[in-house]
Structure formats: structure tokens, C-alpha cells
Amino acid sequence: MDLSGTRILMADRATVWTHLNDADTLASAIPGCESLTGSPEEGFEAVVKQKVGPVKAKFKGKVTLSDIVAPESYTITGEGTGGVAGFAKGAAQVRLAEVEGGTELSYTVDAKVGGKLAQLGGRIIDSFARKMADQFFDNFQAQIDGPTDPDTPPS
Incomplete structure (x- = not known):
């Protein structure tokens, strides 16, 4: 399954790059993340708890x-197993470009699942993957731009 998207972040490219390489920022952005340890140089290890349709699992990867x-830019590659639930793996190409007022973050994701998860069907998996990507980038953007108040008009 392939996903792609673009976000405009209200920070300079160097700041966004720093956050993309920070374990605390990434852990806060990953939906269901219970822990994320490691470094950009050595790689990270993560524990993520998720529910996909009727399947609940704790993924370690x-x-x-x-x-x-x-x-x-960089490519971020992840692979995790969730016991009997199956596995998930994928890669995302992330690119940053300077734009007026901030930084444009664009991404392309290629993901695969197996085991019980794969038996749920393509539509459920695709919908779940899109939801997770949107939540990740919403959370990541909030880490950089700060919380937004929907009642406050943009300035």
C-alpha cells in the first residue's frame, strides 16, 4: 500500500530536521507508542500498542x-512484529523544502502487513494506515507549530 502527503510546518528547515531526528519528538508523534529508544545513528527500537479492526496487538520493532x-531528506524504514497478530513493515521517503513562512514536509510511504492483520482485508488496512499516517503528522506538526485553537482565526 502506498501513501503520500504534504504538510507546511511553521518552522525553519533546520528545526524540522532536528525534530525528525529526535527520539522524544518521534515517540510523542507515533500513535500508541509506549517507548522509543536509540539514536538516528544506531537506529531506534520501539514498542507500539494498536488496535486494527478487531485485532489488538503490541508491536515491537x-x-x-x-x-x-x-x-x-532521508528514508525511514521500520519493521515490527505483533505476535499472533502478524507483522508490519514499511519505508517512508521524507523530504523537506523551504517555503515562505516555514518548511514543506512531503512523504511517500510504502507499507506491508502479514499474518492476522493481512486477513482483515485491504480496505480496513488501507484506512488504518491512512489514519495512522495522518495522526503521526498531526502530532508531529503540533510538536513543532504548537497546539492550535480551532476558534482562533489564523493571523
Whole structure:
């Protein structure tokens, strides 16, 4: 399954790049993340609890960064197992570009699942993956831009 999207963040590219490489920021952005340890150089280990349709699982996995062109782009690759629930793995190409008023973050994700998760059907998995990607980037954007008040008009 392939996903892609773009976000405009109200910070300079160097700041966004720093957050993309920070374990605390990433842990706060990953939906269901119970722990994230490691470093960009050595890779990260994560524990994430999720419910996909009727399947609940705690995934343990590894995340590595490659093809790093600081502060412009990298590939983040992850693979996790959730016991009888199955496995999930994927990679995302992340690119940063300076734009007026901040930084444009664009991403393309290729993800695969197996085991019980794969038996749920493509529509459920695709919908779940889109929801997780949206939540991750909403959370990541909130870490950088700060919380937004829907009653306050943009300035």
C-alpha cells in the first residue's frame, strides 16, 4: 500500500530536521507508542500498542534511517512484529523544502502487513494506515507549530 502527503510546518528547515531526528519528538508523534529508544545513528527500537479492526496487538520493532541528506531528506524504514497478530513493515521517503513562512514536509510511504492483520482485508488496512499516517503528522506538526485553537482565526 502506498501513501503520500504534504504538510507546511511553521518552522525553519533546520528545526524540522532536528525534530525528525529526535527520539522524544518521534515517540510523542507515533500513535500508541509506549517507548522509543536509540539514536538516528544506531537506529531506534520501539514498542507500539494498536488496535486494527478487531485485532489488538503490541508491536515491537526496529526503525532505521538511511539515504540521509541533511537537512533535506532521508528514508525511514521500520519493521515490527505483533505476535499472533502478524507483522508490519514499511519505508517512508521524507523530504523537506523551504517555503515562505516555514518548511514543506512531503512523504511517500510504502507499507506491508502479514499474518492476522493481512486477513482483515485491504480496505480496513488501507484506512488504518491512512489514519495512522495522518495522526503521526498531526502530532508531529503540533510538536513543532504548537497546539492550535480551532476558534482562533489564523493571523
